[in-house]
Amino acid sequence: MRFGSLVLLCCAVLPAQAASHYAYLNPAGSYPVGFQMVKQYDYSRSSLPAIDIDTGKPREGELARAMQTLVWYPAKSGGQSMTYADYLDTAASRRDFSLSDAQVAQKTEQFINQPGKALTPAQRRAEAASPVWARRGATPAAGKFPLVIYAPGANGAAHENAELCEYLASQGYVVIASPSVDGQGRVMNPNLEGAEAQAADIAYLIGYAHSLPQVDTGRIAVAGFSWGGLANVLAAARDQRIRALVSLDGSMRGYPEYINGGKEAAKYVTPARVNVPLLYLSARPRTIEQLEGSYDVSFSFINAMKYTDVYYYILHPMAHSNFSTSQIRFSGEADFEEYSRQEIVQAHNWASRYVLEFLNAYLKGDGKSRAFLAARPVRNGVPPHMITADIRMAAKTAPTLEAFSVALHQQGFAQAIPLYNAGKFTVPEGELNGWGYRLLRSGRPQDGLEIFKLMVHIFPDSENARDSLAEARRALDGKTE
Numbered sequence: 001m002r003f004g005s006l007v008l009l010c011c012a013v014l015p016a017q018a019a020s021h022y023a024y025l026n027p028a029g030s031y032p033v034g035f036q037m038v039k040q041y042d043y044s045r046s047s048l049p050a051i052d053i054d055t056g057k058p059r060e061g062e063l064a065r066a067m068q069t070l071v072w073y074p075a076k077s078g079g080q081s082m083t084y085a086d087y088l089d090t091a092a093s094r095r096d097f098s099l100s101d102a103q104v105a106q107k108t109e110q111f112i113n114q115p116g117k118a119l120t121p122a123q124r125r126a127e128a129a130s131p132v133w134a135r136r137g138a139t140p141a142a143g144k145f146p147l148v149i150y151a152p153g154a155n156g157a158a159h160e161n162a163e164l165c166e167y168l169a170s171q172g173y174v175v176i177a178s179p180s181v182d183g184q185g186r187v188m189n190p191n192l193e194g195a196e197a198q199a200a201d202i203a204y205l206i207g208y209a210h211s212l213p214q215v216d217t218g219r220i221a222v223a224g225f226s227w228g229g230l231a232n233v234l235a236a237a238r239d240q241r242i243r244a245l246v247s248l249d250g251s252m253r254g255y256p257e258y259i260n261g262g263k264e265a266a267k268y269v270t271p272a273r274v275n276v277p278l279l280y281l282s283a284r285p286r287t288i289e290q291l292e293g294s295y296d297v298s299f300s301f302i303n304a305m306k307y308t309d310v311y312y313y314i315l316h317p318m319a320h321s322n323f324s325t326s327q328i329r330f331s332g333e334a335d336f337e338e339y340s341r342q343e344i345v346q347a348h349n350w351a352s353r354y355v356l357e358f359l360n361a362y363l364k365g366d367g368k369s370r371a372f373l374a375a376r377p378v379r380n381g382v383p384p385h386m387i388t389a390d391i392r393m394a395a396k397t398a399p400t401l402e403a404f405s406v407a408l409h410q411q412g413f414a415q416a417i418p419l420y421n422a423g424k425f426t427v428p429e430g431e432l433n434g435w436g437y438r439l440l441r442s443g444r445p446q447d448g449l450e451i452f453k454l455m456v457h458i459f460p461d462s463e464n465a466r467d468s469l470a471e472a473r474r475a476l477d478g479k480t481e
Contacts, residue, residue, distance in 0.1 A: 020084070020130035021119075021341060022163060022329045025349040026356075029171035034075035034138035035082065037090055039097045040067050042204045049184060061098065067204060068094045070158040070177045072134060072169035073214055074145055079138025084329070085128040086136070087159035088112070094157055094179040118332025127329050133166040146219035146363040148246075149205050150177035151198060151228030151235075153324065154188040160326045161225060161248075164352045171356055174215050176205050180228060188227060190251075192258045192266060198231035203239060219243060219363040223355065225323050227251050233259060233301070236276055237269040244362040246355050247280045248323040252301050260299040272426060275307040275398040279358040281351050282314045283322070307398035311373055312390040313354060317347040350382055399425040413450040417457050429459050433468055445476040 041047075047065035050058060070090060085108060092107035093099050099107070112124045119127070148168055152160045158177040159165075165175040182188045183197035202222055209215045221244035224232040229250015236242040252259060259269045280302060302310060317339040321327045328344060336344050360369035372380055377387040397403045404425040408416060420427065432455045439448035452469035459465045 020127055020329065021123075021331075021345075022325050023345050023349075024133065024163065024167075025346060026167055026353055028133060028167070031074035031141055031170050031172060032077065032079075032138060033134045033166045033169045034073045034079055034140060035134035035136050036071050036073075038069040038071065038208075039093075040069060040208070041065060042067050042201075045183075045200065047181075047184065066095060066097055067178050067201065067208075068097075068158060069205065069208060070162075070165075071212075072162075072165045072175040073212075074141040074143075074169055074172050074174070075135065075138035076141045077139050079135030082132050082134050082136055083128065084130050084132055084162075085112075087132070087157075087162050087326075088128055090159055091157035091179075095181060117330070118335060119330060124330065132162065133170065134162070140214050143214070144216040145172050145174050145214050146221070146359065147206070147209050147215045147217065148173050148175045148359065149202050149209075149220070149222045149232075150175055151202055151222060151224035151231050152177065152180040153224075153226030153228055154180055154190060154194075156180045156225065156228070156324065157326065160324045163325045164223075164355065167352050168356060168359070171360075173359065174209070174212065176209060178205060190227065190255065192264060195227065195231050195234055195255075195258060196266065198228065199234035199238070202232060202235040206239065206241065217241070221246060221359055221363055224248065224250055226320065230255055230258065233274055234266055234269055237266070237273045242276060244276055244359065245274075245278045246358065247278065248351070249281060249283045249318075249320050256296055256299050256301060259301050271301065271304040271307060272398045272400050274301075274305065275394075275400075277309045277358075277362045278302070278305060278311070279355065280310065280312045281323070281354065282312065283318045283320045284316045285314060305392075306395045308394050310392045311354075311358060312392070313377070314388040314390075315347045315351055316386060316388065317343045318351075322348060323351065346383070347386060350387065354387075397423065399423055401425065401427050401431055413447040416450045416454040420454055420458070427454070427458065429455060429462060429465065432458075433464065436468060436472065440472060440475050445472065448472050449476055 041062060041064040043064045045065040046063045048059055048063050050063065052059040068090065088108045088111060089104050092104045092111070112128050113121045117124065150161065150165055152158060156179065158179045165177065168175050178201050180188050180198055182194045188194050206220060210217055220241050222232040222235055222242055223246035224230070225248040229247035230252050232245055232247070233252050236245055257264045259265055261267070261270070302312065319337065322344050325348060328348060333341060357369040357372045360366040361373055374391065377389055378384055404419065404423065404427060407419050407423070411419065432451055436448045436451035436455065439445070439451060449472040452465065452472045455462070455465040456469050
């Protein structure tokens with residue numbers, strides 16, 4: 001692996017970075033940034049088919065899912081300086097751990113020197129040689145830090161937003177990312193199976209984070225760009241440890257059919273289950289004419305998120321691809337349409353600032369960050385006309401069984417039927433039945449009776465519900481009607 005020249009963490013763009021097409025405009029936090037790459041496998045899943053389609057023969061080697069894992073963390077000191085080429089090296093080995101350093105270097109050189117691109121090979125070499133904040137193998141800082149899992153866009157490399165990951169690490173977050181590949185370890189397909197494979201990667205990385213002494217596993221957020229901004233919604237629907245979601249123009253809008261409750265959707269994804277705060281950073285909106293025939297606008301999961309705080313910001317200079325700094329670095333001037341590269345870089349840095357303030361507000365409980373989010377962007381120093389805000393605070397309590405339990409314990413189990421009628425809670429018959437019997441066995445027969453009354457109220461045709469109610473009455477006072 002190659003290593004770049006020493007980079008000092010500072011507010012200004014360093015002269016040595018003049019050749020880079022991306023500028024660090026946000027000041028670094030109080031921590032130097034450490035970096036490491038871990039090559040590991042998720043042995044609970046296979047990654048490659050048993051037959052190699054190129055040879056028609058049984059595949060040799062490990063078939064478990066390869067999980068290349070990039071980790072940015074708050075550091076104390078030391079480590080080796082890096083250039084952007086070190087991140088490009090990780091992309092070369094993201095699916096094949098058997099490559100030698102020489103093979104990785106060759107693949108990276110091929111990427112840099114490929115013809116027909118917007119930038120010349122000399123410009124691409126200069127980009128690769130530009131220094132970055134991270135230092136490989138730096139000594140971790142003492143303490144426990146919140147965790148952010150970063151989910152790339154479809155087929156994206158784990159480093160696609162390395163600058164955002166570095167920025168968050170400098171501010172006291174551990175950030176972990178892995179590449180975006182489908183369930184067979186190949187090109188990501190835009191279907192539910194592919195999204196669920198990436199969601200399972202997120203779950204694996206959360207599990208891995210429990211082995212890191214720096215990580216506070218009680219404070220977890222997931223950030224995702226594009227397709228990763230759909231996968232993180234699926235992950236949050238299954239994991240209540242995820243306390244905040246960041247979506248960088250995420251595909252929860254572009255592929256609503258997977259989360260709208262319809263025939264193709266993941267049935268477990270509902271606004272009631274994804275009731276964690278959301279920061280959605282949007283590219284400039286398309287016109288109605290552009291949307292016609294391309295997008296289903298009959299359902300918006302964001303609009304359905306009534307049970308949590310939603311911060312929706314439109315960054316008007318930015319197209320969808322501009323949310324990936326790897327795209328910004330290697331795009332030509334014409335790729336930015338009517339905006340300049342400088343305007344796009346400035347907008348991306350503001351996007352990173354809003355991600356930081358959102359995470360500070362919801363993972364660190366920072367009141368100043370909440371005030372920042374609530375203020376009009378221009379009052380936060382955002383250039384006029386760059387960002388439009390649409391902020392929606394939670395309007396009601398999520399109609400979950402857990403929320404229903406909280407309400408019952410606050411107002412009394414005798415209010416079970418009125419509370420249910422008023423709140424339209426989702427209370428499955430089997431869950432109610434088990435809950436009622438647990439109350440009976442724990443010496444709370446009256447509360448159990450109220451639960452079984454509710455069960456009959458909701459499921460009047462259920463023989464099991466009536467039998468359970470009769471048993472509760474016998475346990476309470478011997479009555480059988």
